[in-house]
Amino acid sequence: MDHIADVLRQLFFLLLAAKIGDEIFKRLRQPPVVGEILAGVVVGPAVLGWYEINAETMLFAEIGVVLLLFQVGVETRLNELVRVGPTALAVGALGVALPFGGGFLLAGILGSPLVVAVFLAAALTATSVGITSGVLRDLGALRTRAGRVILGAAVIDDVLAMLILAFASGLAAGSVSLGGIATLVVVAVLFIGVILIGGTRILRRRRSLLTDPEFAETPFLPGMIIMLGLAALASQIGLAAIIGAFLAGMVVGESSERHALESEVAPVAAFFTPFFFGFIGAQVDLAGLANLETLALVAGVTVIAVGTKFIGAFIGAIRLGRAEATLIGWGMVPRGEVGIVVAGLGLQIGAIEGHLYTVVVAMAILTTLIVPPLLPLLVRRAEGAAAPDGDEGPSAGIEDDDGVIGRDVMA
Amino acid sequence: MDHIADVLRQLFFLLLAAKIGDEIFKRLRQPPVVGEILAGVVVGPAVLGWYEINAETMLFAEIGVVLLLFQVGVETRLNELVRVGPTALAVGALGVALPFGGGFLLAGILGSPLVVAVFLAAALTATSVGITSGVLRDLGALRTRAGRVILGAAVIDDVLAMLILAFASGLAAGSVSLGGIATLVVVAVLFIGVILIGGTRILRRRRSLLTDPEFAETPFLPGMIIMLGLAALASQIGLAAIIGAFLAGMVVGESSERHALESEVAPVAAFFTPFFFGFIGAQVDLAGLANLETLALVAGVTVIAVGTKFIGAFIGAIRLGRAEATLIGWGMVPRGEVGIVVAGLGLQIGAIEGHLYTVVVAMAILTTLIVPPLLPLLVRRAEGAAAPDGDEGPSAGIEDDDGVIGRDVMA
Numbered sequence: 001m002d003h004i005a006d007v008l009r010q011l012f013f014l015l016l017a018a019k020i021g022d023e024i025f026k027r028l029r030q031p032p033v034v035g036e037i038l039a040g041v042v043v044g045p046a047v048l049g050w051y052e053i054n055a056e057t058m059l060f061a062e063i064g065v066v067l068l069l070f071q072v073g074v075e076t077r078l079n080e081l082v083r084v085g086p087t088a089l090a091v092g093a094l095g096v097a098l099p100f101g102g103g104f105l106l107a108g109i110l111g112s113p114l115v116v117a118v119f120l121a122a123a124l125t126a127t128s129v130g131i132t133s134g135v136l137r138d139l140g141a142l143r144t145r146a147g148r149v150i151l152g153a154a155v156i157d158d159v160l161a162m163l164i165l166a167f168a169s170g171l172a173a174g175s176v177s178l179g180g181i182a183t184l185v186v187v188a189v190l191f192i193g194v195i196l197i198g199g200t201r202i203l204r205r206r207r208s209l210l211t212d213p214e215f216a217e218t219p220f221l222p223g224m225i226i227m228l229g230l231a232a233l234a235s236q237i238g239l240a241a242i243i244g245a246f247l248a249g250m251v252v253g254e255s256s257e258r259h260a261l262e263s264e265v266a267p268v269a270a271f272f273t274p275f276f277f278g279f280i281g282a283q284v285d286l287a288g289l290a291n292l293e294t295l296a297l298v299a300g301v302t303v304i305a306v307g308t309k310f311i312g313a314f315i316g317a318i319r320l321g322r323a324e325a326t327l328i329g330w331g332m333v334p335r336g337e338v339g340i341v342v343a344g345l346g347l348q349i350g351a352i353e354g355h356l357y358t359v360v361v362a363m364a365i366l367t368t369l370i371v372p373p374l375l376p377l378l379v380r381r382a383e384g385a386a387a388p389d390g391d392e393g394p395s396a397g398i399e400d401d402d403g404v405i406g407r408d409v410m411a
Numbered sequence: 412m413d414h415i416a417d418v419l420r421q422l423f424f425l426l427l428a429a430k431i432g433d434e435i436f437k438r439l440r441q442p443p444v445v446g447e448i449l450a451g452v453v454v455g456p457a458v459l460g461w462y463e464i465n466a467e468t469m470l471f472a473e474i475g476v477v478l479l480l481f482q483v484g485v486e487t488r489l490n491e492l493v494r495v496g497p498t499a500l501a502v503g504a505l506g507v508a509l510p511f512g513g514g515f516l517l518a519g520i521l522g523s524p525l526v527v528a529v530f531l532a533a534a535l536t537a538t539s540v541g542i543t544s545g546v547l548r549d550l551g552a553l554r555t556r557a558g559r560v561i562l563g564a565a566v567i568d569d570v571l572a573m574l575i576l577a578f579a580s581g582l583a584a585g586s587v588s589l590g591g592i593a594t595l596v597v598v599a600v601l602f603i604g605v606i607l608i609g610g611t612r613i614l615r616r617r618r619s620l621l622t623d624p625e626f627a628e629t630p631f632l633p634g635m636i637i638m639l640g641l642a643a644l645a646s647q648i649g650l651a652a653i654i655g656a657f658l659a660g661m662v663v664g665e666s667s668e669r670h671a672l673e674s675e676v677a678p679v680a681a682f683f684t685p686f687f688f689g690f691i692g693a694q695v696d697l698a699g700l701a702n703l704e705t706l707a708l709v710a711g712v713t714v715i716a717v718g719t720k721f722i723g724a725f726i727g728a729i730r731l732g733r734a735e736a737t738l739i740g741w742g743m744v745p746r747g748e749v750g751i752v753v754a755g756l757g758l759q760i761g762a763i764e765g766h767l768y769t770v771v772v773a774m775a776i777l778t779t780l781i782v783p784p785l786l787p788l789l790v791r792r793a794e795g796a797a798a799p800d801g802d803e804g805p806s807a808g809i810e811d812d813d814g815v816i817g818r819d820v821m822a
Contacts, residue, residue, distance in 0.1 A: 003466070004473050005646035012639035019632055055414070059467045062415050221430055224682050228423035235416035264678035271635050271679055 010057055011275065013050040014282075017043040018274035031135050031372030036274050037365070040281025051282055057275070062241060064276030065130045065337065067269040069242040070227045072133045072151065073249020074262060075142055078200050081152050081250075084145060088152025091316035095153060095332050096160040098312030099124040102304045116356065118168040119346035123360045124305050126161050128336020128368060129154035130242065130276065135372045136331070141379045146324045149317060150331045155243060157332075159188050162238045165342060172351040187237050192247065195230065199251035220264040223252040240338065276337070283340055284365055288358035298362045305363050306370070309333050323385035327378040334371045339364035421468055422686065424461040425693075428454040429685035442546050442783030447685050448776070451692025462693055468686070473652065475687030476541045476748065478680040480653040481638045483544045483562065484660020485673055486553055489611050492563050492661075495556060499563025502727035506564060506743050507571045509723030510535040513715045527767065529579040530757035534771045535716050536572050539747020539779060540565035541653065541687065546783045547742070552790045557735045560728060561742045566654060568743075570599050573649045576753060583762040598648050603658065606641065610662035631675040634663040651749065687748070694751055695776055699769035709773045716774050717781070720744050734796030738789040745782045750775035 017039035025035030043051045051057065081088075103121030112120065132150055136142045142151075166184055170176035227248040234244025255261060289295060314329035343360035346352040352360075428450035436446030454462045462468065492499075514532030523531065543561055547553045553562075577595055581587035638659040645655025666672060700706060725740035754771035757763040763771075 004470065004652065005643055007470055008473075008477075008639055008643035008646065008652060012636065012643050015632075015639060016636050019636060055466050056470045059415065059418055059470065062419075066419075220678055221426075221681060225423065225427050225430060228419055228426060232416055232419035232423050235419065241415065241419060264681075267631055267675035268679050268682055270632060 007054070007056045010051045011060060013043050013048075014040065014057070014278040015274055017051075018278045022274070031138065031375070033131060033134050033138075033277055034369055034372050036277035037281040037369060040278030041284045041286075042281075043278070044282025044284065046282070046284045046286040051278070053279070053282060057279060057282075060272065060275040061279030061337070062276075064269075064272035064274070064279075065242050066227065066231050066245040067265070067272045068130055068134060068276065069246040070223075070249040070252075071262075071265050071269045072129075072137065072142060073246040073251075074223075074253040074258065074265065075137075076148070076151060076246075076250055076253065077143075078196055078250055078254075080143065080148055084148045084152055087317055087320060088149050089156055091149055091153035091313045091328055091332065092156030092160065094312035094316040095127065095309055096125045096157055096164070096312070098308040099305060100164065102308035106301065106304055115168070115172050115351045116346075118164075118171055119342070119351045120301075120356065120360070122161065122164045122168050123335070123339045123342040123346070123364070124301075124308065125157070125164060126335050126338035126342055126364075127154050127157045127309070127332050128334045128338045128364075129157075129246075131334040131336045131368050131371065132331040132375070134273065134277075135375050136379070139376055139379050141383075144379070144383070145320065146317075146327045146331070146379075146382050149320070149324075149328050151246070153313065153316070153328070153332060155192070155246070158240050158243050158338075159185075159192075161338070161342070162188060162240075165345065166238065168346070168351070169349065172346075172349050184238055188239055191234065191237055191239065192243075195247045195251060199247075200254045203251060203254035218264060219252060219255045219257045219261045223248070223255075223261055223265070224268075226252055280337055280340070280365060280368060283361050285358050285361065288355070289362055294355070294359065297359050298366070301359055301363045302366045305335065305367055306333055309367075321385055323378075324382045327375075327382040330371060330374060330378055334368040335364035336368045337364075339367075418465070418467045421462045421465075422471060424454050425451065425468070425689040426685055428462075429689045433685070442549065442786070444542060444545050444549075444688055445780055445783050447688035448692040448780060451689030452695045452697075453692075454689070455693025455695065457693070457695045457697040462689070464690075464693060468690060468693075471683065471686040472690030472748070473687075475680075475683035475685070475690075476653050477638065477642050477656040478676070478683045479541055479545060479687065480657040481634075481660040481663075482673075482676050482680045483540075483548065483553060484657040484662075485634075485664040485669065485676060486548075487559070487562060487657075487661055487664065488554075489607055489661055489665075491554065491559055495559045495563055498728055498731060499560050500567055502560055502564035502724045502739055502743065503567030503571065505723035505727040506538065506720055507536045507568055507575075507723070509719040510716060511575065513719035517712065517715055526579070526583050526762045527757075529575075529582055530753070530762045531712075531767065531771070533572065533575045533579050534746070534750045534753040534757070534775070535712075535719065536568070536575060537746050537749035537753055537775075538565050538568045538572075538720070538743050539745045539749045539775075540568075540657075542745040542747045542779050542782065543742040543786070545684065545688075546786050547790070550787055550790050552794075555790070555794070556731065557728075557738045557742070557790075557793050560731070560735075560739050562657070564724065564727070564739070564743060566603065566657070569651050569654050569749075570596075570603075572749070572753070573599060573651075576756065577649065579762070580756070580760065583757075583760050595649055599650055602645065602648055602650065603654075606658045606662060610658075611665045614662060614665035629675060630663060630666045630668050630672045634659070634666075634672055634676070635679075637663055691748055691751070691776060691779060694772050696769050696772065699766070700773055705766070705770065708770050709777070712770055712774045713777045716746065716778055717744055720778075732796055734789075735793045738786075738793040741782060741785060741789055745779040746775035747779045748775075750778075 018036040021035030021039030022032040025032045042048060045052060100121045103124035104117050107117030107120045136147045141147050163181055166181050167176055227245050230244035230248040231241040235241040309332050310329040313332040314325045317325040317328040340361050343357050347357045429447040432446030432450030433443040436443045453459060456463060511532045514535035515528050518528030518531045547558050552558050574592055574595060577592050578587055638656050641655035641659040642652040646652040720743050721740040724743040725736045728736040728739040751772050754768050758768045
């Protein structure tokens with residue numbers, strides 16, 4: 001019981017600090033998410049040490065981002081996502097290729113061995129869709145064309161990142177199995193395709209399935225069950241849990257009771273997401289960064305991470321016009337928890353050492369902190385510049401009668 | 412990430428099974444809670460092994476019961492609880508004294524050493540208010556006089572149980588400090604008194620405090636913060652975390668936005684409480700029970716546990732009439748997680764051995780399973796028999812305009 005008391009106390013300090021950071025940043029007219037991440041830095045091991053990284057706080061952070069992506073999925077319609085498919089594919093592919101190349105080149109300049117180069121490059125390719133989609137939700141811009149391109153690209157990004165990680169892990173273990181990697185591709189594509197097409201078709205044909213009185217009163221608990229199941233299944237096959245949660249949200253969002261579902265998911269997500277944002281901040285290791293050489297390396301890696309991701313995604317989205325391409329490019333920049341997880345995996349299997357890990361984590365958090373403040377401006381510019389486009393759907397408007405409810409309503 | 416995937420899968424299986432158990436028991440017109448506990452037996456280590464007891468699943472169970480008691484607290488008014496104070500004190504005290512005596516006697520008959528006797532007796536004194544209050548919520552009977560007596564007695568019970576545990580632990584360690592135990596009493600009474608009287612006074616004078624636009628939009632996140640904080644503080648000083656959560660709920664329930672709060676807490680609690688009920692079931696060790704001698708011991712311990720608790724609480728509540736005293740006596744019977752925690756502590760510090768632990772866990776689960784099916788009948792009888800009583804407030808009616816919303820509405 002003493003351990004449970006410790007965990008409850010840590011969760012209390014993190015939630016309290018995140019709420020305070022959130023409120024301060026709202027008053028400064030800055031994205032609350034940044035306030036929550038910085039709150040995690042303050043209460044985490046780097047400063048006060050009132051919150052630590054352990055199995056339980058990690059689980060709360062993971063459930064937080066799983067719920068966030070489930071919520072984003074519920075508000076996303078499959079046909080809207082499919083309509084931006086080609087652009088999302090280009091953004092995802094170029095947004096992985098350029099950072100990978102950049103990371104590889106940088107490692108070459110630093111004289112790192114091949115395995116280190118591949119892991120560094122892999123950490124640079126990751127995109128943390130949680131951060132951007134959280135801010136876009138707050139701005140009510142999740143269902144704009146640019147918002148949908150970012151979501152679609154993030155899914156593609158994650159599939160590619162999984163393949164790169166499989167390659168990197170194979171390299172570190174001394175044997176890369178091309179057959180194994182091909183199997184991964186097939187499994188991942190099947191997983192996504194079967195869930196989306198099968199799940200949404202079943203629910204569209206029988207929209208009341210999840211709310212049938214024989215089965216449940218509201219789609220809330222069935223939705224939570226599907227969310228946990230697909231999140232677990234996604235991580236089991238090597239994808240991120242949040243991809244499974246996002247797909248689950250899209251499927252359940254086809255239910256006829258979507259509005260009831262949204263209002264029940266909202267408080268659960270509002271309770272949990274601060275644990276995710278705070279957890280990211282708590283990863284900062286200020287002591288490990290306290291020398292000029294390290295800071296210079298962090299600056300270099302961050303510049304490469306921001307530049308390559310932005311340029312890659314920008315080129316992928318250029319056919320939508322400069323304003324939307326800029327928003328999409330910038331929205332793909334945060335590495336968040338995904339970059340940290342990749343670096344952590346590299347550390348765990350001995351492919352990279354502690355110093356480089358600290359650098360990559362600092363880069364992941366910096367890319368995450370710089371993105372939100374600029375997003376409101378870029379969203380407004382994209383809304384002003386975009387012309388309606390038959391192929392890709394309305395650019396800035398929301399398609400049906402559902403208002404997109406910002407996270408703030410619940411916060 | 413693999414470990415997180417395992418945990419997500421285990422939580423998925425438990426939630427799915429609990430939902431199925433819940434639905435089956437609703438159709439059988441039996442309390443859904445029993446279905447959720449039995450679902451935990453099935454997916455837990457005893458049968459399928461798809462769910463295991465680990466740090467993360469324990470945390471989810473704990474947050475589940477913390478949220479349940481917070482929710483119960485929000486729906487409980489301090490003045491209503493104070494009005495039943497003397498009866499609750501009698502029920503709590505006698506409901507601890509008789510089981511303690513019974514456990515001690517039984518241990519004497521079995522020839523157990525003093526330390527074992529004290530731990531067995533301590534495990535018999537515990538009351539799991541989570542089970543009864545969950546069922547009473549479902550029946551809309553939480554705010555009846557009997558419901559309030561059970562809640563008040565459970566708080567008193569927990570203070571006494573804490574003292575007995577402190578005594579038992581001191582005995583096991585070879586030194587009982589009466590000064591230390593006196594300090595515990597003072598700290599516990601101060602904790603409860605200061606929070607209830609201070610907290611509710613502050614909120615009554617400024618009912619809008621938690622919803623002030625300068626502070627927060629709705630009292631939901633502030634409520635969750637206070638809940639985690641008081642739960643952590645309560646376990647830190649040796650009380651159960653759920654007592655802190657219950658007090659937090661009562662304080663926050665004084666907010667002017669109580670209805671908005673209730674509708675936001677409901678989905679969070681509906682998501683989490685199945686993890687608590689399922690967790691209790693998952694503690695069952697069928698293999699350890701598979702011989703006649705053990706089964707006989709379980710039967711004996713269970714009969715003593717049920718009999719002593721029922722008679723003690725019944726005598727304490729007899730001035731309310733036989734029908735209500737029967738309901739209160741029966742409602743105090745479940746040992747649930749509290750009995751398991753006490754036995755686990757005894758096991759951990761070496762005061763009792765594995766075999767007796769298995770027996771106590773089986774007793775705790777049996778007392779928990781037998782109570783809910785009879786409660787609807789006893790509630791109806793108490794409602795029929797009770798006459799209004801000025802001192803104790805209305806017996807069965809609900810006092811103000813707030814309907815008590817059953818957990819089922821959300822499930």
